[in-house]
Amino acid sequence: MTDGTSEETPPPVNTIHVRENGPYAVAADIRIPGEEPLTRRTLCRCGLSKNKPFCDGSHASEGFNATGECADNESEPLETRNGPLNVTPTQDGPLMVAGNVEICAGTGHTIDRTTKTFLCRCGHSSNKPFCDGTHAKVGFKS
Template identity: 60%
Template sequence: MATEVVKGKSVTVHFDGQRCVHSRNCVLDHPDVFVPNVEGDWIHPDAASADELMRIAKNCPSGAIRCERHDGGEGEAAPIVNTVRVRENGPLAFNAPLRMRGVDDGLRATLCRCGASKRKPWCDGSHADLGFSATGEPAVVASQPLASRDGELRAEPQKDGPLKVSGNLEIVSGTGHTLNRVTETFLCRCGQSRNKPYCDGSHRKAGFVAE
Protein backbone atom coordinates (compact mmCIF):
# COMPACT_ATOMS: atom_id res chain seq x y z
CA MET A 1 0.00 0.00 0.00
CA ALA A 2 1.55 3.27 -1.12
CA THR A 3 1.59 6.32 1.12
CA GLU A 4 -1.24 8.73 0.28
CA VAL A 5 -0.04 12.30 -0.22
CA VAL A 6 -2.62 15.09 -0.11
CA LYS A 7 -1.44 18.67 -0.58
CA GLY A 8 -3.34 21.51 1.05
CA LYS A 9 -2.76 25.26 1.01
CA SER A 10 -0.42 25.25 4.00
CA VAL A 11 0.21 21.59 4.84
CA THR A 12 0.75 18.37 2.91
CA VAL A 13 -0.60 15.29 4.67
CA HIS A 14 1.21 11.96 4.24
CA PHE A 15 -0.78 8.87 5.26
CA ASP A 16 0.86 5.44 5.41
CA GLY A 17 -1.94 2.91 5.73
CA GLN A 18 0.44 0.06 6.54
CA ARG A 19 1.52 1.81 9.74
CA CYS A 20 -2.02 2.66 10.83
CA VAL A 21 -3.22 0.83 13.97
CA HIS A 22 -6.66 2.48 13.92
CA SER A 23 -6.28 4.46 17.14
CA ARG A 24 -8.97 6.70 15.54
CA ASN A 25 -7.56 9.84 17.13
CA CYS A 26 -7.66 11.53 13.72
CA VAL A 27 -11.29 10.79 12.83
CA LEU A 28 -12.51 11.50 16.36
CA ASP A 29 -10.57 14.77 16.76
CA HIS A 30 -11.20 16.12 13.27
CA PRO A 31 -13.78 14.15 11.24
CA ASP A 32 -13.86 17.08 8.80
CA VAL A 33 -10.18 16.51 7.92
CA PHE A 34 -10.14 12.70 8.07
CA VAL A 35 -13.59 11.64 6.88
CA PRO A 36 -14.26 7.95 7.55
CA ASN A 37 -16.28 5.53 5.45
CA VAL A 38 -16.59 7.53 2.24
CA GLU A 39 -15.90 6.81 -1.39
CA GLY A 40 -13.05 8.76 -2.97
CA ASP A 41 -11.15 11.57 -1.28
CA TRP A 42 -11.20 11.29 2.50
CA ILE A 43 -8.32 13.54 3.62
CA HIS A 44 -9.04 17.28 3.50
CA PRO A 45 -6.06 19.34 4.80
CA ASP A 46 -7.74 22.71 4.24
CA ALA A 47 -10.53 21.89 6.70
CA ALA A 48 -8.24 22.79 9.62
CA SER A 49 -5.43 25.20 10.42
CA ALA A 50 -1.80 24.22 9.95
CA ASP A 51 -1.25 24.18 13.71
CA GLU A 52 -4.26 21.93 14.19
CA LEU A 53 -3.04 19.53 11.51
CA MET A 54 0.33 19.32 13.23
CA ARG A 55 -1.46 18.47 16.48
CA ILE A 56 -3.44 15.72 14.74
CA ALA A 57 -0.23 14.23 13.35
CA LYS A 58 1.46 14.34 16.75
CA ASN A 59 -1.50 12.46 18.26
CA CYS A 60 -1.11 9.61 15.77
CA PRO A 61 0.82 7.02 17.81
CA SER A 62 1.92 4.88 14.86
CA GLY A 63 3.35 7.64 12.69
CA ALA A 64 0.88 6.73 9.95
CA ILE A 65 0.03 10.44 9.67
CA ARG A 66 2.83 12.87 8.98
CA CYS A 67 2.30 16.52 8.13
CA GLU A 68 4.71 18.62 6.09
CA ARG A 69 4.25 22.37 6.48
CA HIS A 70 4.93 24.81 3.68
CA ASP A 71 3.60 27.97 5.32
CA GLY A 72 6.83 28.80 7.15
CA GLY A 73 5.54 27.49 10.49
CA GLU A 74 7.24 25.01 12.79
CA GLY A 75 7.18 21.36 11.88
CA GLU A 76 7.02 18.48 14.34
CA ALA A 77 9.91 18.64 16.79
CA ALA A 78 11.59 15.71 18.50
CA PRO A 79 10.21 15.19 22.02
CA ILE A 80 12.02 16.58 25.05
CA VAL A 81 11.63 13.17 26.69
CA ASN A 82 11.90 9.91 24.74
CA THR A 83 9.07 7.60 25.76
CA VAL A 84 7.57 4.22 25.02
CA ARG A 85 4.01 3.71 26.24
CA VAL A 86 2.87 0.21 27.12
CA ARG A 87 -0.60 -0.05 25.59
CA GLU A 88 -3.18 -2.20 27.41
CA ASN A 89 -3.54 -5.47 25.45
CA GLY A 90 -1.69 -3.78 22.61
CA PRO A 91 1.61 -2.59 21.17
CA LEU A 92 4.54 -0.53 22.36
CA ALA A 93 4.05 3.09 21.27
CA PHE A 94 7.32 4.99 20.83
CA ASN A 95 7.73 8.76 20.71
CA ALA A 96 11.40 9.45 20.02
CA PRO A 97 13.80 10.02 17.12
CA LEU A 98 13.78 6.32 16.32
CA ARG A 99 16.24 4.45 14.12
CA MET A 100 15.08 0.96 13.22
CA ARG A 101 17.99 -1.27 12.18
CA GLY A 102 19.95 1.90 11.45
CA VAL A 103 17.23 3.50 9.30
CA ASP A 104 15.27 6.60 10.28
CA ASP A 105 11.78 5.53 11.38
CA GLY A 106 10.40 8.95 12.30
CA LEU A 107 9.31 10.27 15.69
CA ARG A 108 6.34 7.96 16.30
CA ALA A 109 5.98 4.20 15.89
CA THR A 110 3.89 1.37 17.31
CA LEU A 111 5.82 -1.89 17.56
CA CYS A 112 4.36 -5.37 17.98
CA ARG A 113 4.51 -7.07 21.38
CA CYS A 114 1.92 -9.82 20.81
CA GLY A 115 4.12 -11.81 18.42
CA ALA A 116 1.44 -12.12 15.73
CA SER A 117 1.98 -9.09 13.48
CA LYS A 118 2.65 -9.85 9.84
CA ARG A 119 4.69 -6.65 9.63
CA LYS A 120 7.09 -7.24 12.52
CA PRO A 121 8.61 -5.31 14.14
CA TRP A 122 5.67 -2.94 13.52
CA CYS A 123 2.16 -3.54 14.83
CA ASP A 124 -0.53 -4.38 12.26
CA GLY A 125 -3.44 -4.74 14.68
CA SER A 126 -3.14 -8.53 15.00
CA HIS A 127 -3.29 -8.28 18.80
CA ALA A 128 -7.03 -7.52 18.53
CA ASP A 129 -7.77 -10.62 16.42
CA LEU A 130 -5.54 -12.72 18.66
CA GLY A 131 -7.23 -11.58 21.85
CA PHE A 132 -3.80 -10.65 23.22
CA SER A 133 -3.92 -9.90 26.93
CA ALA A 134 -1.18 -7.89 28.63
CA THR A 135 -1.42 -5.11 31.14
CA GLY A 136 -0.65 -1.52 30.28
CA GLU A 137 0.18 -0.93 33.95
CA PRO A 138 3.13 -3.22 34.76
CA ALA A 139 5.06 -2.85 38.00
CA VAL A 140 7.25 0.19 38.56
CA VAL A 141 10.99 -0.53 38.55
CA ALA A 142 13.17 1.61 40.82
CA SER A 143 15.30 3.81 38.57
CA GLN A 144 17.31 7.00 38.70
CA PRO A 145 16.61 10.09 36.59
CA LEU A 146 18.48 9.99 33.31
CA ALA A 147 21.36 12.41 32.76
CA SER A 148 19.76 13.20 29.39
CA ARG A 149 16.19 12.37 28.37
CA ASP A 150 16.25 12.93 24.62
CA GLY A 151 18.44 12.10 21.63
CA GLU A 152 18.51 9.29 19.10
CA LEU A 153 16.91 5.99 20.08
CA ARG A 154 18.12 2.82 18.38
CA ALA A 155 15.89 -0.23 17.94
CA GLU A 156 17.42 -3.54 16.88
CA PRO A 157 15.03 -6.51 16.66
CA GLN A 158 16.99 -9.61 17.63
CA LYS A 159 16.49 -12.60 15.33
CA ASP A 160 13.85 -14.90 16.85
CA GLY A 161 14.08 -12.78 20.00
CA PRO A 162 13.34 -9.49 21.73
CA LEU A 163 13.65 -5.87 20.70
CA LYS A 164 16.93 -4.36 21.84
CA VAL A 165 16.55 -0.63 22.48
CA SER A 166 19.53 1.64 23.13
CA GLY A 167 19.43 5.30 24.08
CA ASN A 168 17.69 7.49 26.63
CA LEU A 169 14.20 6.13 27.24
CA GLU A 170 11.41 6.37 29.79
CA ILE A 171 9.04 3.41 29.85
CA VAL A 172 5.56 4.74 30.59
CA SER A 173 2.27 3.06 31.48
CA GLY A 174 -0.87 3.51 29.42
CA THR A 175 -2.10 6.06 31.95
CA GLY A 176 1.13 8.04 31.89
CA HIS A 177 3.06 6.83 34.93
CA THR A 178 6.82 6.42 34.53
CA LEU A 179 7.62 2.74 35.06
CA ASN A 180 11.35 2.70 34.37
CA ARG A 181 14.21 4.77 32.99
CA VAL A 182 16.80 3.01 30.87
CA THR A 183 19.62 3.55 28.41
CA GLU A 184 19.45 -0.05 27.18
CA THR A 185 16.72 -2.66 27.51
CA PHE A 186 15.33 -5.78 25.86
CA LEU A 187 11.56 -5.66 25.30
CA CYS A 188 9.40 -8.73 24.67
CA ARG A 189 7.98 -9.10 21.18
CA CYS A 190 6.94 -12.77 21.27
CA GLY A 191 4.00 -12.11 23.60
CA GLN A 192 5.01 -14.90 25.99
CA SER A 193 7.17 -13.19 28.61
CA ARG A 194 5.95 -13.42 32.18
CA ASN A 195 7.68 -10.11 32.88
CA LYS A 196 6.15 -7.96 30.13
CA PRO A 197 7.08 -5.54 28.71
CA TYR A 198 10.59 -6.96 29.28
CA CYS A 199 12.02 -10.11 27.73
CA ASP A 200 12.50 -13.07 30.09
CA GLY A 201 13.75 -15.57 27.49
CA SER A 202 10.33 -17.13 26.85
CA HIS A 203 10.78 -16.69 23.09
CA ARG A 204 13.15 -19.66 23.05
CA LYS A 205 10.68 -22.06 24.68
CA ALA A 206 7.83 -20.70 22.52
CA GLY A 207 9.80 -21.20 19.32
CA PHE A 208 9.26 -17.58 18.30
CA VAL A 209 10.42 -16.85 14.76
CA ALA A 210 11.03 -13.32 13.49
CA GLU A 211 13.77 -11.38 11.77
Protein backbone atom coordinates in the same frame (compact mmCIF):
# COMPACT_ATOMS: atom_id res chain seq x y z
CA MET B 1 3.10 16.11 6.81
CA THR B 2 -0.30 17.17 5.49
CA ASP B 3 0.38 20.82 6.39
CA GLY B 4 3.38 20.95 4.06
CA THR B 5 5.95 21.26 6.83
CA SER B 6 8.81 18.87 7.18
CA GLU B 7 8.79 16.10 9.74
CA GLU B 8 7.90 16.86 13.32
CA THR B 9 10.74 17.35 15.74
CA PRO B 10 11.57 14.58 18.18
CA PRO B 11 9.98 14.96 21.63
CA PRO B 12 11.96 16.42 24.56
CA VAL B 13 11.57 13.09 26.37
CA ASN B 14 11.88 9.71 24.69
CA THR B 15 9.05 7.44 25.80
CA ILE B 16 7.72 3.97 25.18
CA HIS B 17 4.12 3.50 26.34
CA VAL B 18 2.93 -0.05 26.96
CA ARG B 19 -0.60 -0.20 25.61
CA GLU B 20 -3.21 -2.33 27.38
CA ASN B 21 -3.68 -5.55 25.37
CA GLY B 22 -1.73 -3.88 22.60
CA PRO B 23 1.58 -2.65 21.21
CA TYR B 24 4.40 -0.34 22.24
CA ALA B 25 3.86 3.30 21.33
CA VAL B 26 7.31 4.81 20.84
CA ALA B 27 7.96 8.56 20.72
CA ALA B 28 11.60 9.53 20.16
CA ASP B 29 14.17 10.06 17.45
CA ILE B 30 13.68 6.40 16.55
CA ARG B 31 16.32 4.49 14.63
CA ILE B 32 15.33 1.05 13.37
CA PRO B 33 17.80 -0.70 11.06
CA GLY B 34 16.67 -0.35 7.43
CA GLU B 35 14.00 2.24 8.24
CA GLU B 36 13.88 6.02 7.91
CA PRO B 37 14.25 7.81 11.26
CA LEU B 38 10.83 8.81 12.56
CA THR B 39 9.49 10.35 15.71
CA ARG B 40 6.59 7.95 16.31
CA ARG B 41 6.29 4.21 15.80
CA THR B 42 3.88 1.57 17.01
CA LEU B 43 5.72 -1.70 17.55
CA CYS B 44 4.33 -5.20 17.99
CA ARG B 45 4.55 -6.78 21.44
CA CYS B 46 2.07 -9.63 20.96
CA GLY B 47 4.23 -11.53 18.46
CA LEU B 48 1.35 -11.88 16.00
CA SER B 49 1.85 -8.98 13.58
CA LYS B 50 2.45 -9.92 9.97
CA ASN B 51 4.45 -6.73 9.58
CA LYS B 52 6.99 -7.06 12.41
CA PRO B 53 8.48 -5.14 14.05
CA PHE B 54 5.47 -2.89 13.45
CA CYS B 55 1.98 -3.38 14.82
CA ASP B 56 -0.65 -4.38 12.25
CA GLY B 57 -3.59 -4.64 14.64
CA SER B 58 -3.38 -8.42 15.02
CA HIS B 59 -3.38 -8.05 18.83
CA ALA B 60 -7.04 -7.08 18.62
CA SER B 61 -8.21 -9.74 16.16
CA GLU B 62 -6.23 -12.46 17.98
CA GLY B 63 -7.35 -11.43 21.47
CA PHE B 64 -3.92 -10.58 22.91
CA ASN B 65 -4.37 -10.15 26.64
CA ALA B 66 -1.62 -8.31 28.53
CA THR B 67 -1.93 -5.50 30.96
CA GLY B 68 -0.40 -2.13 30.26
CA GLU B 69 0.07 -1.69 34.02
CA CYS B 70 3.45 -3.27 34.56
CA ALA B 71 5.46 -3.47 37.79
CA ASP B 72 7.74 -0.51 38.46
CA ASN B 73 11.49 -0.89 38.21
CA GLU B 74 13.32 1.36 40.61
CA SER B 75 15.22 3.86 38.48
CA GLU B 76 16.86 7.24 38.75
CA PRO B 77 16.03 10.21 36.53
CA LEU B 78 18.15 10.22 33.39
CA GLU B 79 20.71 12.99 32.91
CA THR B 80 19.55 13.39 29.33
CA ARG B 81 16.05 12.38 28.33
CA ASN B 82 16.14 12.57 24.56
CA GLY B 83 18.53 11.83 21.69
CA PRO B 84 18.60 8.97 19.19
CA LEU B 85 16.83 5.83 20.32
CA ASN B 86 18.06 2.69 18.59
CA VAL B 87 15.45 -0.06 18.42
CA THR B 88 16.78 -3.30 17.00
CA PRO B 89 14.59 -6.37 16.57
CA THR B 90 16.87 -9.27 17.47
CA GLN B 91 16.69 -12.55 15.54
CA ASP B 92 13.82 -14.62 17.01
CA GLY B 93 14.03 -12.54 20.17
CA PRO B 94 13.24 -9.24 21.85
CA LEU B 95 13.54 -5.62 20.81
CA MET B 96 16.92 -4.31 21.89
CA VAL B 97 16.43 -0.68 22.89
CA ALA B 98 19.51 1.52 23.30
CA GLY B 99 19.35 5.21 24.15
CA ASN B 100 17.72 7.41 26.73
CA VAL B 101 14.15 6.29 27.28
CA GLU B 102 11.38 6.30 29.83
CA ILE B 103 9.07 3.31 29.75
CA CYS B 104 5.54 4.18 30.78
CA ALA B 105 2.50 2.16 31.75
CA GLY B 106 -0.60 2.43 29.63
CA THR B 107 -2.03 5.00 32.01
CA GLY B 108 1.08 7.13 31.67
CA HIS B 109 3.17 6.78 34.81
CA THR B 110 6.84 5.96 34.36
CA ILE B 111 7.78 2.39 35.24
CA ASP B 112 11.44 2.52 34.21
CA ARG B 113 14.13 4.90 33.04
CA THR B 114 17.00 3.31 31.18
CA THR B 115 19.63 3.60 28.48
CA LYS B 116 19.47 -0.05 27.44
CA THR B 117 16.82 -2.72 27.77
CA PHE B 118 15.27 -5.68 26.02
CA LEU B 119 11.51 -5.58 25.45
CA CYS B 120 9.44 -8.69 24.86
CA ARG B 121 7.96 -8.92 21.37
CA CYS B 122 6.90 -12.57 21.44
CA GLY B 123 3.97 -11.90 23.76
CA HIS B 124 4.91 -14.63 26.25
CA SER B 125 7.25 -13.09 28.82
CA SER B 126 6.17 -13.44 32.44
CA ASN B 127 7.91 -10.15 33.16
CA LYS B 128 6.30 -7.93 30.51
CA PRO B 129 7.26 -5.56 29.07
CA PHE B 130 10.74 -7.01 29.54
CA CYS B 131 12.08 -10.14 27.88
CA ASP B 132 12.60 -13.07 30.24
CA GLY B 133 13.89 -15.56 27.66
CA THR B 134 10.56 -17.31 27.09
CA HIS B 135 10.75 -16.53 23.35
CA ALA B 136 13.20 -19.46 23.01
CA LYS B 137 10.87 -21.90 24.81
CA VAL B 138 7.85 -20.94 22.69
CA GLY B 139 9.82 -21.02 19.41
CA PHE B 140 9.24 -17.38 18.49
CA LYS B 141 10.43 -16.69 14.94
CA SER B 142 11.01 -13.29 13.42
